Amino acid sequence: MNYTLLIPEILLTILALVIILFGLLMSDKDKNMLGYLSAAGILASIIAILGTSGSASFFYFYNSLVIDPLSQVFKLIFLTVSLLVVIASIGYFKNNPHQDEYYTLLLLALVGMMVVSSANDLISLFVGFELASMSTYVLAGFEKKNSLSLEAALKYFIIGSLSSALLLFGMSLVYGITGSTNIPVIIDYFRANPLLAASSLGVIGIIFLVAGFGFKMALVPFHMWAPDTYEGSPTVVSSLLAAGSKKMGFVAAFRLLVLFAVAVVPLRLDIQMAFGVLAVITMTYGNIVAISQRSIKRMLAYSSIAQAGYISLAFVVTTQMSVAGGVLLALGHALMKGGAFIAVAVVAYMVLSDNKNAKNTDDLENFAGLSKRAPITAFSLLVFLLALAGIPPSAGFIGKFVLFYAVIIEAVARASSWLLLVVIIAILNSALSIYYYARVIKYMYVLPPTGDKIKEPTPYVVALVLAVIGTIGIGIYPEPFIQMAMNAAHVLGV
Amino acid sequence: MALISLMIAIPLIGAIITFLTRTRQQARAIALISSGISLIISLFLLSRFSSSISAPQFLESTQWIASLGVNLKFGVDGIGLPLVLLSNIVIPLTVVFAWGETKQANQFYGLILLEQVGVLGVFTSLDFFVFYIFWEIVLIPMYFLISLWGGPRKDYSAIKFFIYTHVASLVMLLAIFTLYFMAPPVDPFTGQRTFDMFYLLNSYQIIASPILKDAIFLALLFGFIVKMPAVPFHTWLPDAHVEAPTAGSVILAALLLKMGGYGLFRIILPILPFSGSPGKLITLMAIIAILSILWGTFLALAQRDLKKMVAYSSISHMGYVMLGAAALIPLSVSGAMFQMFSHGLITCVLFMSCGVIQHSAGTRIIGNLGGIAKHMPKLAFLMMAGFLASLGLPAMSGFVAEFLVLVNSYITLPTFVILALFGIVFTAGYHLWAMQRAVFGTYNEKLGHIHDGAGYEIAAMAILVLLIIFFGLNPSPVLNMMTTNANQLVALAAGLKGVIT
Numbered sequence: 001m002n003y004t005l006l007i008p009e010i011l012l013t014i015l016a017l018v019i020i021l022f023g024l025l026m027s028d029k030d031k032n033m034l035g036y037l038s039a040a041g042i043l044a045s046i047i048a049i050l051g052t053s054g055s056a057s058f059f060y061f062y063n064s065l066v067i068d069p070l071s072q073v074f075k076l077i078f079l080t081v082s083l084l085v086v087i088a089s090i091g092y093f094k095n096n097p098h099q100d101e102y103y104t105l106l107l108l109a110l111v112g113m114m115v116v117s118s119a120n121d122l123i124s125l126f127v128g129f130e131l132a133s134m135s136t137y138v139l140a141g142f143e144k145k146n147s148l149s150l151e152a153a154l155k156y157f158i159i160g161s162l163s164s165a166l167l168l169f170g171m172s173l174v175y176g177i178t179g180s181t182n183i184p185v186i187i188d189y190f191r192a193n194p195l196l197a198a199s200s201l202g203v204i205g206i207i208f209l210v211a212g213f214g215f216k217m218a219l220v221p222f223h224m225w226a227p228d229t230y231e232g233s234p235t236v237v238s239s240l241l242a243a244g245s246k247k248m249g250f251v252a253a254f255r256l257l258v259l260f261a262v263a264v265v266p267l268r269l270d271i272q273m274a275f276g277v278l279a280v281i282t283m284t285y286g287n288i289v290a291i292s293q294r295s296i297k298r299m300l301a302y303s304s305i306a307q308a309g310y311i312s313l314a315f316v317v318t319t320q321m322s323v324a325g326g327v328l329l330a331l332g333h334a335l336m337k338g339g340a341f342i343a344v345a346v347v348a349y350m351v352l353s354d355n356k357n358a359k360n361t362d363d364l365e366n367f368a369g370l371s372k373r374a375p376i377t378a379f380s381l382l383v384f385l386l387a388l389a390g391i392p393p394s395a396g397f398i399g400k401f402v403l404f405y406a407v408i409i410e411a412v413a414r415a416s417s418w419l420l421l422v423v424i425i426a427i428l429n430s431a432l433s434i435y436y437y438a439r440v441i442k443y444m445y446v447l448p449p450t451g452d453k454i455k456e457p458t459p460y461v462v463a464l465v466l467a468v469i470g471t472i473g474i475g476i477y478p479e480p481f482i483q484m485a486m487n488a489a490h491v492l493g494v
Numbered sequence: 495m496a497l498i499s500l501m502i503a504i505p506l507i508g509a510i511i512t513f514l515t516r517t518r519q520q521a522r523a524i525a526l527i528s529s530g531i532s533l534i535i536s537l538f539l540l541s542r543f544s545s546s547i548s549a550p551q552f553l554e555s556t557q558w559i560a561s562l563g564v565n566l567k568f569g570v571d572g573i574g575l576p577l578v579l580l581s582n583i584v585i586p587l588t589v590v591f592a593w594g595e596t597k598q599a600n601q602f603y604g605l606i607l608l609e610q611v612g613v614l615g616v617f618t619s620l621d622f623f624v625f626y627i628f629w630e631i632v633l634i635p636m637y638f639l640i641s642l643w644g645g646p647r648k649d650y651s652a653i654k655f656f657i658y659t660h661v662a663s664l665v666m667l668l669a670i671f672t673l674y675f676m677a678p679p680v681d682p683f684t685g686q687r688t689f690d691m692f693y694l695l696n697s698y699q700i701i702a703s704p705i706l707k708d709a710i711f712l713a714l715l716f717g718f719i720v721k722m723p724a725v726p727f728h729t730w731l732p733d734a735h736v737e738a739p740t741a742g743s744v745i746l747a748a749l750l751l752k753m754g755g756y757g758l759f760r761i762i763l764p765i766l767p768f769s770g771s772p773g774k775l776i777t778l779m780a781i782i783a784i785l786s787i788l789w790g791t792f793l794a795l796a797q798r799d800l801k802k803m804v805a806y807s808s809i810s811h812m813g814y815v816m817l818g819a820a821a822l823i824p825l826s827v828s829g830a831m832f833q834m835f836s837h838g839l840i841t842c843v844l845f846m847s848c849g850v851i852q853h854s855a856g857t858r859i860i861g862n863l864g865g866i867a868k869h870m871p872k873l874a875f876l877m878m879a880g881f882l883a884s885l886g887l888p889a890m891s892g893f894v895a896e897f898l899v900l901v902n903s904y905i906t907l908p909t910f911v912i913l914a915l916f917g918i919v920f921t922a923g924y925h926l927w928a929m930q931r932a933v934f935g936t937y938n939e940k941l942g943h944i945h946d947g948a949g950y951e952i953a954a955m956a957i958l959v960l961l962i963i964f965f966g967l968n969p970s971p972v973l974n975m976m977t978t979n980a981n982q983l984v985a986l987a988a989g990l991k992g993v994i995t
Contacts, residue, residue: 386634391630391633391634392626392627392630392631393627397627402562404667404671405671405674405675408668408671408672408675409671409675412672412675412676412706413675423668424668427664427665427667427668428661428664430664431657431660431661431664432657434653434656434657434660435653435657438637438652438653438656439653442641442649442652442653445638445641445642446641446642446648446649478559479558479559479560479561482559482561482562483561486561
């Protein structure tokens, strides 16, 4: 068997183990190089994945893992976010004595996410989820002396465990009906026996799966953990959680629920309708609550909930175009949201260098006159916020464009007024979101600065510039990314 | 030769360089040079342009996003070229007028150049996707111009402008999606679709459902009348104008409003004859036009702030554009196009006058001014010229445009034209009344010693006034360009003659 396609996972696992082992022997100062090592490993994995991109599917370990365009595109999303986060962490955790643990956990979380995106079996899916979740629980509480960070970790842990339990229960019901944990086998079974899928047992199983994935995706009403966790975690970890690990729920739901909706005709409309309602509530709630936030991390958390609502539109029509749009927006969101949190980290650094004991470093007031104090950060955040609002030419615009377009096509083709209503609500939401994004822009560019100009630390600048290039690059030259997303959606046979 | 993309790229490059400059001297020099090069290119286009062809000229097309069928397709015809010319005249003159800007000058001039990029892109792109992107790009620099250099209520006005017009753009986008989807694929074998503007507009006719056709039409129309703006969707304009810096107001009134008008001729008129109920839609457009003309006029009459008065006069003048377009008579349509060109020049003079007065006297409230001609003779002269042009004095460009619109619209929309005539009286009224109270009469000593406008301000205004008089006496260079396209638009609607009442 040819294992070259698994090189990224193998490489990152070995790297994680090497770091934790050698970390024991290294002095605190030498540990600063571990960040560069991790970045190099992630970069190598990205290159390995880009080198093997094809449209074929390869199965491993008795069909429990699959390498196909869908898994590869999500791996690229996870790797990109992790790369940005690692680069920024080189600055954030400089001279921290626990860096070895941090990078090990981060890499293990990354491997977990990659396993989820390749999972072809309920068991490997769950193992991947748990690996990523366990690692990120610890990462969220990484600032051991900060009570907010501990609160964040605890909430994340409790809610995360609950959602895992729900997921597992849903999986057990599905296994009970079908007698298999292999996803294609399950789907084939349901296709052959649609009545079993529509039985009360099958419906309850699906509801639990939707709830379990809903927690991971932070859809309303399963979102309560997200704002607290993103606010309290170390900012670079928030970046990983919001931009990266959240997408696990999406890739899993794409693999399981989209296939399910396509295969089981009697339940298709119900699933689509359910996600239509979830999507509309999620985006509206996220945008409205974001307006009243003073903490930028909370605002970004709610905006991230709203974006999850947009991405869930992919489930509302389950066409190739809509899934492709969902993948594109997930990719764009990874860059925009990841970058935005890193920019917040720069502001925290700036505030803390003014005053060591400052609290609430992400308060809106601290962004006043940012364009004068930290021009690169301010400009990058401007790009990310406008992209999140869907202003062209940006990754956010392309993602929303394809997504909304896919839903409108279906609305016109089916002559369905409720689909049209969903799109109109999505579009109005998109306009509403400008209000709170523009407020941050106003603080950064219009209000007078409250301190002196600072020297922006190089690691942050590198991460921000990479994210800006990605965000605008996808907006200016979207063709290869659209192709990639269409190939990924094609895997699902939609 | 990719002349049009060059014309758009140069201000973009200029903007980036301007942002990076350190001194305001460098910034304004680069801004003037790059916008000036763009002007020279458009003059070259003008010299090579053939007025007898209605199809777009200097076509260039590069594939951009193959899977969606998006091409970077640019070209100009008699609808676009006059507005390209207008943009390239107004932007360098705005830079000259704002020569003395000291606050964050590099960003200020950079944003002005970005506006130029946006409007040139809108007036030349022939692909709906690209058109939409430029349409949206225009918003961001204007948001910053208002919120960074604006007046006391700049936050409210800037965000209102941004969200209001963004919502309108999104509604327009919805219609573009539907058009895109309803059009048959260009390649029936691969199912490849296209965003090509003319292709989609031509495909509009084959949509079966009249209700869907009307819905698309209204969604597009909504996108344009918010931008124009027409009553009742005009409320963002006075706020934006009052708070914007003078350069921002000039660009907003002279160029951004024309984007809405351009949409009428480029997109609305070609599909109007094939819509579900053209008669009703024409009546709707005519009603909006008359409402804008009268409502704008009466509100202008009631204003105490000179700049707000000019803002409302813009609404009223853009109403003529709508009226001429709705009348669908060759000369009313070309008159309406000429009104856009002419209003673009005239409104610059008016807003620049307001800016100079505000700067010099410290107030724009008409009642607090008085007799400023005594200390500001040059400004008073140019301002008077601008105001007379705005109220439609013969021998100035505004007269030609409004005369053409009113006389020819009477053929198909007599009732509406008679209503509009009431507006004319009051238009003359508020212009002269404001001049009399603010500029002439006895000098208001409370103002202290005020000085005349700076040389560069006066120079910019003088050039504009000369252009207004030139095109008033000799409108044919611009009007000829428009006639061929206007005739073609009217010919499309030839079957409608019986429908219009």
